[in-house]
Amino acid sequence: MEKDMCKNDGEAWRVLEFYSGIGGMADVSAQVVEAFDINDKANDVYELNFGHRPYQGNIQNLTAAELDMYGAHAWLLSPPCQPYTRQGLQKQSSDARAFSFLKILELIPHTVKPPHMLFVENVVGFETSDTHAKMIEILANSDYLTQEFILSPLQFGVPYSRPRYFCLVAIIYFVCMHVYLERFSVKVTCIHLPWQAKRKPLSFRCQLLNNQLLRSPSPLLGNDDMTVITKHDQPDDSWDKLLESCDPVERFLEFSNSGDQVNTETGFLSTGTAAVDDFGAAEETVEVDRCVSIDHFLVPLSLIERWGSAMDSKRCCCFTKSYYQYVKGTGSLLATVQPKNKGKASSLKEQHLRYFTPREVANLHSFPGDFQFPHHLSLRQRYALLGNSLSIAVVAPLLQYLFAQAG
Numbered sequence: 001m002e003k004d005m006c007k008n009d010g011e012a013w014r015v016l017e018f019y020s021g022i023g024g025m026a027d028v029s030a031q032v033v034e035a036f037d038i039n040d041k042a043n044d045v046y047e048l049n050f051g052h053r054p055y056q057g058n059i060q061n062l063t064a065a066e067l068d069m070y071g072a073h074a075w076l077l078s079p080p081c082q083p084y085t086r087q088g089l090q091k092q093s094s095d096a097r098a099f100s101f102l103k104i105l106e107l108i109p110h111t112v113k114p115p116h117m118l119f120v121e122n123v124v125g126f127e128t129s130d131t132h133a134k135m136i137e138i139l140a141n142s143d144y145l146t147q148e149f150i151l152s153p154l155q156f157g158v159p160y161s162r163p164r165y166f167c168l169v170a171i172i173y174f175v176c177m178h179v180y181l182e183r184f185s186v187k188v189t190c191i192h193l194p195w196q197a198k199r200k201p202l203s204f205r206c207q208l209l210n211n212q213l214l215r216s217p218s219p220l221l222g223n224d225d226m227t228v229i230t231k232h233d234q235p236d237d238s239w240d241k242l243l244e245s246c247d248p249v250e251r252f253l254e255f256s257n258s259g260d261q262v263n264t265e266t267g268f269l270s271t272g273t274a275a276v277d278d279f280g281a282a283e284e285t286v287e288v289d290r291c292v293s294i295d296h297f298l299v300p301l302s303l304i305e306r307w308g309s310a311m312d313s314k315r316c317c318c319f320t321k322s323y324y325q326y327v328k329g330t331g332s333l334l335a336t337v338q339p340k341n342k343g344k345a346s347s348l349k350e351q352h353l354r355y356f357t358p359r360e361v362a363n364l365h366s367f368p369g370d371f372q373f374p375h376h377l378s379l380r381q382r383y384a385l386l387g388n389s390l391s392i393a394v395v396a397p398l399l400q401y402l403f404a405q406a407g
């Protein structure tokens with residue numbers, strides 16, 4: 001599991017990856033000492049790519065003593081987002097899917113070796129939830145500082161609209177207790193700090209941003225100038241303008257031959273935002289590893305006839321975990337041929353709309369080229385796992401910024 005490592009007094013940062021999914025956060029410059037996920041399909045993907053099968057169980061059942069055993073410096077957490085999505089019931093902390101996250105945070109004061117750093121990812125909307133309020137309260141009571149961000153891959157040159165909430169957390173003082181414990185083989189049974197332990201201050205590089213929510217990546221790019229940060233701290237609706245400075249979408253496609261020409265001006269169609277409706281019953285018969293032709297990803301004409309009115313031209317793409325399973329509101333389609341007629345229904349047919357392939361969605365998530373799915377996973381399962389995952393283009397600089405605090 002060991003990757004190119006950040007150094008902490010000559011050692012790699014030891015991290016625990018909670019809600020590990022397909023490992024969007026595993027590709028960090030640190031040593032992932034354990035990953036946790038309840039989903040066996042996600043764990044199959046993780047194992048294939050990282051050579052280690054995550055602990056498969058409910059995070060809610062972990063204890064402080066078990067977490068102490070890992071001696072981790074950082075906890076990475078991307079808990080379920082359904083309690084906070086606009087489409088969901090917005091039950092927030094009273095949604096059962098939020099319980100494990102709050103439970104794990106509540107364990108922190110009961111650990112002997114609390115993490116020096118935490119990293120939390122969720123959907124936009126989490127920042128106004130009562131789960132967020134509880135998280136901030138728990139962290140403040142345990143002497144942690146936070147810096148919060150809402151960032152999209154569009155701000156990192158990727159033509160992909162996926163704004164997400166991120167919270168970087170650093171403990172104000174950490175205690176180099178592991179040295180003490182290991183040297184004297186002390187059994188970890190009490191939560192009090194031994195007075196011999198050395199206290200070391202931690203702080204973010206740009207302390208003016210402490211306890212703030214930013215929409216600018218400037219601090220991650222080494223720019224601590226508050227006037228620049230404030231200038232680029234833009235509201236969400238101006239993010240579309242960033243597309244002009246993004247890489248062209250062709251860079252992310254695996255099928256882009258001459259018969260499959262992409263119209264970059266109006267190349268994407270959002271599948272709309274209305275209520276979803278099932279359409280994809282035929283898919284499970286397709287063997288994914290035989291999907292070597294683009295034809296497997298073409299949108300059937302019957303669907304265009306039925307749902308064409310719900311499709312809008314978009315200049316950047318997005319995907320949800322229901323992509324390919326439902327037609328409306330689940331993600332973008334690619335127009336592979338320039339339309340000749342202006343009439344909407346006929347031009348949609350002429351455009352030879354197709355789905356982005358799982359590899360292409362992974363590319364837009366900035367997953368490495370050697371990332372793979374096990375053969376037995378269906379297309380739907382691949383899209384669902386990708387839809388739950390993260391943009392590495394956004395997460396990697398955030399983690400680098402976090403790890404740089406205590407180096």
Ligand SMILES: C[S@@+](CC[C@H](N)C(=O)[O-])C[C@H]1O[C@@H](n2cnc3c(N)ncnc32)[C@H](O)[C@@H]1O
Pocket residue numbers: 019020021022023024025036037038039042057058059060078079080081100385388389390
């Ligand atoms: C938003 S996804 C995180 C995806 C991951 N970061 C990635 O890159 O793929 C949430 C993940 O948490 C897992 N999960 C949800 N509740 C859990 C629980 N109580 N215990 C363990 N895993 C859980 C789900 O199976 C899912 O893979």
